[in-house]
Amino acid sequence: MAQKEANGNGATTRPPPTPSPLRFSKFFQANMRILVTGGAGFIGSHLVDKLMENEKNEVIVADNFFTGSKDNLKKWIGHPRFELIRHDVTEPLLLEVDQIYHLACPASPIFYKHNPVKTIKTNVIGTLNMLGLAKRVGARILLTSTSEVYGDPLEHPQTEAYWGNVNPIGVRSCYDEGKRVAETLMFDYHRQHGIEIRIARIFNTYGPRMNIDDGRVVSNFIAQAIRGEALTVQKPGTQTRSFCYVADMVNGLMKLMNGDNTGPINIGNPGEFTMLELAENVKELINPEVTVTMTENTPDDPRQRKPDITKAKEVLDWEPKVVLRDGLVLMEDDFRERLAVPKKSKA
Numbered sequence: 168m169a170q171k172e173a174n175g176n177g178a179t180t181r182p183p184p185t186p187s188p189l190r191f192s193k194f195f196q197a198n199m200r201i202l203v204t205g206g207a208g209f210i211g212s213h214l215v216d217k218l219m220e221n222e223k224n225e226v227i228v229a230d231n232f233f234t235g236s237k238d239n240l241k242k243w244i245g246h247p248r249f250e251l252i253r254h255d256v257t258e259p260l261l262l263e264v265d266q267i268y269h270l271a272c273p274a275s276p277i278f279y280k281h282n283p284v285k286t287i288k289t290n291v292i293g294t295l296n297m298l299g300l301a302k303r304v305g306a307r308i309l310l311t312s313t314s315e316v317y318g319d320p321l322e323h324p325q326t327e328a329y330w331g332n333v334n335p336i337g338v339r340s341c342y343d344e345g346k347r348v349a350e351t352l353m354f355d356y357h358r359q360h361g362i363e364i365r366i367a368r369i370f371n372t373y374g375p376r377m378n379i380d381d382g383r384v385v386s387n388f389i390a391q392a393i394r395g396e397a398l399t400v401q402k403p404g405t406q407t408r409s410f411c412y413v414a415d416m417v418n419g420l421m422k423l424m425n426g427d428n429t430g431p432i433n434i435g436n437p438g439e440f441t442m443l444e445l446a447e448n449v450k451e452l453i454n455p456e457v458t459v460t461m462t463e464n465t466p467d468d469p470r471q472r473k474p475d476i477t478k479a480k481e482v483l484d485w486e487p488k489v490v491l492r493d494g495l496v497l498m499e500d501d502f503r504e505r506l507a508v509p510k511k512s513k514a
């Protein structure tokens with residue numbers, strides 16, 4: 168009898184497909200073979216670091232390097248338990264694996280708007296290909312969905328029961344609707360084929376290894392402060408976000424994958440800040456001499472965003488540990504090293 172997964176969506180699931188017979192071979196090394204799509208990216212490379220700490224894990228990264236970099240994985244290339252494949256998930260992938268962390272998708276709005284048709288293909292066809300792989304080999308699959316599925320939320324803070332307020336034809340729809348379709352596909356494969364699914368709704372995440380010029384607010388402000396440039400607050404400046412440090416995020420993703428709840432589950436830090444407050448924090452912590460300048464925003468920018476993480480606390484026994492002011496300092500050290508701009512010695 169298949170272990171019924173707690174998904175709270177009232178769906179009766181068929182038994183999961185039979186996994187590879189190798190899984191139960193008595194001579195089979197007790198290695199968990201884990202595929203991380205998008206593993207050369209910001210969150211993915213930190214996830215790989217954590218997965219590789221367990222000597223029972225073999226990790227395969229599939230990435231097309233659209234926004235990721237081999238540099239993020241340099242310490243693992245050549246390691247006997249690690250493989251890196253240049254692969255675009257919009258093409259099928261045939262691998263024998265036990266778990267799939269499906270992170271492949273550009274996360275920065277600048278990048279996901281750069282080629283919106285490719286972004287929605289990645290979210291729809293890419294997720295279909297990964298679900299097809301999971302079905303073929305009986306793997307458990309986790310999707311990194313996003314708080315953007317709530318759109319410009321009319322409920323605040325956002326719980327997983329909120330269906331969202333999303334523009335279906337806007338410049339962000341390739342990502343917002345793409346991720347919503349990806350979630351739909353995950354649940355349809357779960358109900359129709361018994362696939363073991365996990366869905367994380369990730370809220371704004373920051374930390375070392377973010378692309379310095381990928382246009383996201385935390386990376387922009389820190390790079391600007393270090394370079395002595397004005398902090399570019401996009402109007403109205405009173406819009407809010409809630410920022411989760413990447414190490415907390417990775418811990419949450421692994422708890423979700425290794426637990427028995429399908430999700431969707433919000434993973435984020437409920438600490439909510441306006442962009443002006445964030446700018447003031449960066450100014451105070453990194454460079455009090457910089458100025459703040461107001462710049463134009465882009466269409467459909469959500470006015471508020473804050474996760475209700477009750478479900479993550481109760482179901483995953485997870486909550487974030489790193490507060491923004493501490494996380495910003497850790498990120499500053501990484502950016503200073505990469506920009507080769509040392510801290511000024513205190514006079």
Ligand SMILES: NC(=O)c1ccc[n+]([C@@H]2O[C@H](COP(=O)([O-])OP(=O)(O)OC[C@H]3O[C@@H](n4cnc5c(N)ncnc54)[C@H](O)[C@@H]3O)[C@@H](O)[C@H]2O)c1
Nearest residue numbers: 205207208209210231232233234235255256271272274372
């Ligand atoms: N960072 C955040 O604040 C945040 C918030 C919500 C959701 N997420 C989600 O988490 C995941 C990782 O985000 P991130 O911040 O690490 O972004 P990122 O852009 O740093 O990483 C994405 C990775 O996916 C790869 N990729 C993109 N398209 C691909 C394709 N078609 N085939 C193969 N690889 C492809 C990129 O090269 C990159 O390595 C994404 O799915 C993103 O939507 C991130």
Ligand SMILES: O=c1ccn([C@@H]2O[C@H](COP(=O)(O)OP(=O)(O)O[C@H]3OC[C@@H](O)[C@H](O)[C@H]3O)[C@@H](O)[C@H]2O)c(=O)[nH]1
Nearest residue numbers: 274275276313315371383384387399400401406442468
């Ligand atoms: O330089 C900047 C950049 C951005 N902003 C503002 O900061 C806020 C956050 O913008 P970001 O581009 O960092 O990120 P967003 O909140 O739009 O998306 C982010 O969270 C949801 C995830 O799914 C996305 O992958 C992630 O990038 C927006 O209100 C934006 O207008 C600035 O004020 N200044």
